[in-house]
Amino acid sequence: MKKFELYIRLAVILGAIIGITLLHYNTPLTKPMLHDVFQRLYYIPIILAAFWFGLKGGIGTALVVSILYAPHIIFQWGDRPMLETEKYLEILLYNLVGGVTGFLSDQEKHRREQLEKTAAGLEESYRTLQQQSALIISIEEQLRRAERLSVLGELAAVLAHEIRNPLGSICGTAEILKDDYQPGDKKFEFLEILLKESDRLNRVVEDFLRLSRPQPLSMKLCNISKELRSVVLLVQAEAQDKGLHVELKAEEVLELMGDRDKLHQAFLNVILNGIQSMAGGDTLTIEARWGGNLNQEHSEIQIVFRDTGAGIPENLRRNIFEPFFTTKTDGTGLGLAITKKIIDAHRGRIEVAANSPKGSIFTVFIPVGAS
Numbered sequence: 001m002k003k004f005e006l007y008i009r010l011a012v013i014l015g016a017i018i019g020i021t022l023l024h025y026n027t028p029l030t031k032p033m034l035h036d037v038f039q040r041l042y043y044i045p046i047i048l049a050a051f052w053f054g055l056k057g058g059i060g061t062a063l064v065v066s067i068l069y070a071p072h073i074i075f076q077w078g079d080r081p082m083l084e085t086e087k088y089l090e091i092l093l094y095n096l097v098g099g100v101t102g103f104l105s106d107q108e109k110h111r112r113e114q115l116e117k118t119a120a121g122l123e124e125s126y127r128t129l130q131q132q133s134a135l136i137i138s139i140e141e142q143l144r145r146a147e148r149l150s151v152l153g154e155l156a157a158v159l160a161h162e163i164r165n166p167l168g169s170i171c172g173t174a175e176i177l178k179d180d181y182q183p184g185d186k187k188f189e190f191l192e193i194l195l196k197e198s199d200r201l202n203r204v205v206e207d208f209l210r211l212s213r214p215q216p217l218s219m220k221l222c223n224i225s226k227e228l229r230s231v232v233l234l235v236q237a238e239a240q241d242k243g244l245h246v247e248l249k250a251e252e253v254l255e256l257m258g259d260r261d262k263l264h265q266a267f268l269n270v271i272l273n274g275i276q277s278m279a280g281g282d283t284l285t286i287e288a289r290w291g292g293n294l295n296q297e298h299s300e301i302q303i304v305f306r307d308t309g310a311g312i313p314e315n316l317r318r319n320i321f322e323p324f325f326t327t328k329t330d331g332t333g334l335g336l337a338i339t340k341k342i343i344d345a346h347r348g349r350i351e352v353a354a355n356s357p358k359g360s361i362f363t364v365f366i367p368v369g370a371s
C-alpha cells in the first residue's frame, strides 16, 4: 500500500469515528431514534478498518469506538438502565464484528498472497521452459549443420579428386596453346578467359576442401595487428580502384596463440565481403583491441569490422554463416562459413549486426588462451 493511500484510509476511519461520536454527544436524548442510527453507523469505520488493516485494524477500531462511546452511555444514558444495557451489548457486538471481519480479511489476504506466489512460480517455470526450448532448437540447428558439413566432407574429397586433376591438365594445355598466339589475338583472349575461369574453379574447390576437411590448427604466437595490416595491404589496391577507404586502428601488440594462416584467411574473407558490399566513397573501418570482463581485462582480443556498404537484411543475418549461402552472382557462399569454422576452432565467436546509418558490423572475439 502506498503511503498516500494509507493516510487517506486512516483519515476516513478517524473522520467517521469522530463525526459519529460528535453526533452522539450533541444530539439530545429526546431523540432515541437518531441515537439508534448513530449507534449502527459505528459499524462502517469498524468494518472498513477490518477490511483494510485485518484483525488488528478491526479490533483496534472497535476498541477506540468502545472507549469513545462508553462515557456517553455512562453519563448520558445512565438513568435509563434498560437502554444502557442494550448499548453495552452493542459495544460487545462492535468488538465481535471487528474481530471476525478482520480475521476473515486476513485469511483472504493470505490466500491472495499464496495465489500470487503460485502465479509468479508458474511464470518463472514458463520462462525457463521457453529458454530451454530455444536452446533445444539451437542445438538441433547446430546438429543439422554438423550433419550437412560431414556429408559435405565426403563429397568434397570425391569432388576434389575428380575436378582438380583434369583442371590441372586443362590449365597446362591452355598455357601451351597460349604460347602459339600473340596478345591481341582473339584466341589468345579466349585462352586467357579459360585460364582465369579455371583458376576460379580451382579456388572454389580449395575453399570447399578447407571448409569440409578437418584441418588441425598449427598454433604459434601471432600478432593480430600484424595479420590485419598484411590483409589490409593485400586489398588496398582493389579498394582504391573502387574509390573506397579502408582504415585500420589496432593496438601495436595484440598477441595470442593461434594459427596465423587460418586467421589471415578468416579476416580476409570478412574484409573482402565488406569491400564487395561498398560503393565509391564508403569506408571500412577495422578496429582491434584487448577485451574481456572486469576481472580479466586482457582475456580476449576483439576485432570489429565496420562497413558502410549495402548491409544485410535482418531476416538473412542468421543464414550468412551457412555454407553456400550467397546473394552474389559470382559468390560461392563459403567465405563466412570458412571464417566461422576458423574462429570456432580458436574457441572464439563471430557476431553480425547492422551499422548505422547503413552497412554491417562484424565482431570477432578470440580468447587469448585458445589452445
Ligand SMILES: Nc1ncnc2c1ncn2[C@@H]1O[C@H](COP(=O)(O)OP(=O)(O)OP(=O)(O)O)[C@@H](O)[C@H]1O
Pocket (backbone or CB within 6 Å): 269, 273, 274, 275, 277, 307, 309, 310, 311, 312, 320, 321, 325, 326, 327, 328, 330, 331, 332, 333, 334, 335, 336, 337, 359, 360
Ligand atoms: N559486409 C557485408 N555486407 C553485406 N552483405 C554481406 C556482408 N558480408 C556478408 N554478406 C552477405 O553474406 C553472404 C555470404 O557471404 P560469404 O562470404 O559467405 O559468401 P559470398 O561472399 O557470397 O561468397 P564467397 O564465397 O566468394 O565469399 C553474401 O553473399 C552477402 O549477401
Ligand SMILES: [Mg+2]
Pocket (backbone or CB within 6 Å): 269, 272, 273, 331, 335, 336
Ligand atoms: Mg565472401
